[in-house]
Amino acid sequence: MSAIAIKHNDEIVDLVTAQEQGIEGEEIELDNSPEALDVLRHSTAHLMAQAIKSLYPDAQFFVGPTVKEGFYYDFKTEAEIGEADLKKIEKQMLSFAKKKYKIEKYAISKAEAQEKFKDDPLKLAVMKRIPDETVSIYKQGEFEDLCRGPHLPSIGLIRYFKLTKIAGAYLGGDSKNEMLTRIYGIAFATKDALKAHMDMLAEAEKRDHRKLGNEMKLFTFREEVGAGFPIWLPAGGRLRARLESLLFKAHRKRGYEPVRGPEMLRSDLWKTSGHYQNYGENMYFTNIDEIEFGVKPMNCVGHIKVYEDELHSYRDLPIKYFEYGVVHRHEMTGALHGLFRVREFTQDDAHIFCTVDQIEEQIIEVIDFVHKIMTTFGFEYKMMISTKPEKAVGDAEVWEKSEAALKSAMEKHNLDYDIDEGGGAFYGPKIDIKILDAIGREWQCGTVQLDNNLPARFELEYNGEGNEKIQPVMIHRAILGSFERFIGILTEHYAGEFPMFIAPTQVAIVPVAESHKEYAKELSDKLIDINADSEIYAKNDSLNKRIRTAEKTRVPMIAVVGDEEIENKTVSIRDRRTREQYTLSQEEFLSLIQTKINEVNF
RNA sequence: GCCGACAUAGCUCAGUUGGCUAGAGCAGCUGAUUUGUAAUCAGCAGGCCCGGGGUUCAAAUCCUCGUGUCGGCACCA
Structure with a gap:
């Protein structure tokens, strides 16, 4: 693997800049390290801008930084862009990436830059925030952007990315200003890392408390x-x-x-x-x-x-x-x-x-x-x-x-x-x-x-x-x-699987047949005495169905009772998620629940 | 509040370019079945298609104004 950037005095500079200024330092390779990802994502933001520019020629760009969860770019266009368009933009990005344009860099004076972008109010706004007298321009294919870098040597290195969200954002983060379109994305050095990230997002969605x-x-x-x-x-x-x-x-x-x-x-x-x-x-x-x-x-x-x-x-x-x-x-x-x-x-x-x-x-x-x-x-x-x-x-x-x-x-x-x-x-x-x-x-x-x-x-x-x-x-x-x-x-923390001491229901009691309902009720009353809530699943459904229904409520414990349990004064326990089953005497069962509830003491 | 998307049965979702009586699964109800550890079978009932206004011979579908939800931005004493 070859270097994509150089780390010098804790500052990341891209290869072009390093060569230009004769900077030497630690080589940064394209992996999933924070430094490499920062460069990769920054360049991916530019690639996205390039794709947007080619699809929406009137687009003007504001800033496109990397953030904690990826990158975004703020821009303005007359066209209406919706979620559905993200795929189209991604496709265009891939096709540019395949062309492996080199990312070139050149410096011009701020005055020159102001002249160059004179028809682009957004770029002029960006420049107002830059104190330096010289600014750098990065160029890939036909696309040019005002940017301080650092960037990858070539957009061909960008392979594993995804555009995640589209939203509005105030120019400069100020609600008094006009609103721009913002597209968020994420990029990784490897396919696995991207997949892991997407899986994490899916996991978070599964845990969404609203759902x-x-x-x-x-x-x-x-x-x-x-x-x-x-x-x-x-x-x-x-x-x-x-x-x-x-x-x-x-x-x-x-x-x-x-x-x-x-x-x-x-x-x-x-x-x-x-x-x-x-x-x-x-x-x-x-x-x-x-x-x-x-x-x-x-x-x-x-x-x-x-x-x-x-x-x-x-x-x-x-x-x-x-x-x-x-x-x-x-x-x-x-x-x-x-x-x-x-x-x-x-x-x-x-x-x-x-x-x-x-x-x-x-x-x-x-x-x-x-x-x-x-x-x-x-x-x-x-x-x-x-x-x-x-x-x-x-x-x-x-x-x-x-x-x-x-x-x-x-x-x-x-x-x-x-x-x-x-x-x-x-x-x-x-x-x-x-x-x-x-x-x-x-x-x-x-x-x-x-x-x-x-x-x-x-x-x-x-x-x-x-x-x-x-x-x-x-x-x-x-x-x-x-x-x-x-x-x-x-x-969200527990993914709905609340521990015993806080769960809405501590135990689901499932009588095997009609004749076992009475014993279930007896257990339920004893549970109330020790400050535990239970629900009896005695509907006219198969045993399997009722166990399934109970499992789906994410109750911590299911107690199945039938002839055997009544005869021996026991309960048959089934723990949440694990299919493990074991039998406890009534006393053991009640004291187990009581312990689990009482072990919490702030 | 702003930009964008969305709203169909209790829930999750179909519903073609505007065109027959708006569909399904789950949940619910009724009956049969009485079950030993993740879905028994059959039948029935559920809809002002978010609300108001409009376009049209005809609107769940198009336009418009609200309300609510979602993704962000701004806000969070």
Whole structure:
């Protein structure tokens, strides 16, 4: 195999450039290494542009970078391009690739380039973003493009690629600008790698919570109900109830008090909190008796009212309130996505009111809570500290102190974290928890946010040692984020095969014949006593059919009972997916289920 | 909100260039069968073809405005 590029001082340069400038370094070969793929995909983007240009001669191109999952190119054409056209473009790309055009490069001054592309506003826009005085042009066959490279020596090396999506994208990523057409694609050095990637996409599709949620009857949406308002079906209701009850205990152990605020509050309160001004566009309002009310988009204000219900001493702090708080946020139509982005959802929300000195230990306690939950579900996770954004309230000193507290908490406990500069909420810095699911995808769930703003706006206070009035710090935190989103993620993580402790149904009981129904019912009652749900499959269908039906619900365990089992007081167990069968006594069976349910303890 | 695609039975999907009474599988109901570890057989019932407006002798099919869904972009306090 020969080199496709040179790595020099951690920079990848293409062969043309290396030769031209006499650069020497490590040779990059065309394999599936990140460096090689980056070059390959970049050139594939150009090949795609070449194909598009030949099929749609009026096409003008903006930028075509490589991204995490491949590459894309943004362009503009009068022609209407749809999904169906991707195949056509792919075909054209292959035919160009077969011609094995060399990818040539030459440099011209920016002024020359501006002259050259004077009829192409998109290219001129690209050039505006380039500070250099000289720009490089890459050329393959008739096709030329302004580009910094690096590129393959020849498009003949491009063989294993696929165009995956077509979509609109704002020029320069700014919604004030016009919208261009964007085509996404992926390329690999080998056929196997491409296939593996396509298989991974197919696997992700199989796990899609919207598909599984429908199949498993977890939840649904209905047009007449309204976009973004999920409807929880019985199976989903049971799953969710299990999660809620596990989490309830975990909160109580850590000293959180369950509270509940109203679903809507007078708008004056939202004006005090600042939500009216900052977030009002996304809130639901209603007017009655000439008073305006706002449906809560978060639970803080309710908890603040709980805090205000009595006077507090420094001796009482920290005070922790929690609530499965239902909130409404009018998300934009295009943002809605299954359970991941909805307009009504329930947060596992809590607010900790504490002294400045207590911030650090409280943060650590929350992080430990997060750790227990995430590892129980088999998620790896990482944390990110987000600092002061441009649009921020509160004075700079408080911001600095809060950010420092977060960082020092992490560092003292040797916890790894990344920093997202300027990614904080307008009222304080935060720690976000990003989890990694079973197939390596990243999700943002929990968040811990420091807030000095609301305590000030609502003039919260507690009595200090010398009976002086002190403003407490408020820590907002959610661990799952929302039940909706988290259950969506769990569904995809487990591919619908929920572990016993969270599964909507723990056991499917299949009586062999009519005469065994009574024993099945007896088992089912005993299961309820140990907090396990079961379903009896006693329909007038063949045994095989009922086992098949039960299997398809992805229930963790099937218990078959017939004459033998009744006589010996046993159950015949069939584990999910494996065809393994074994017999247990009733006691063994019940204690096994009980153990599996109880082994989880956050 | 923006660009593009799509919407047919509870679910998954057929339905030709506008043209007979809009079909199938699964699920449901009724009956027969009473089953030992992934689909027993037969019969029946299911549709304002997403909604409003239009074009046409004729619309599931074409146009238009909504609603919803999907892929992205933008957004996510």
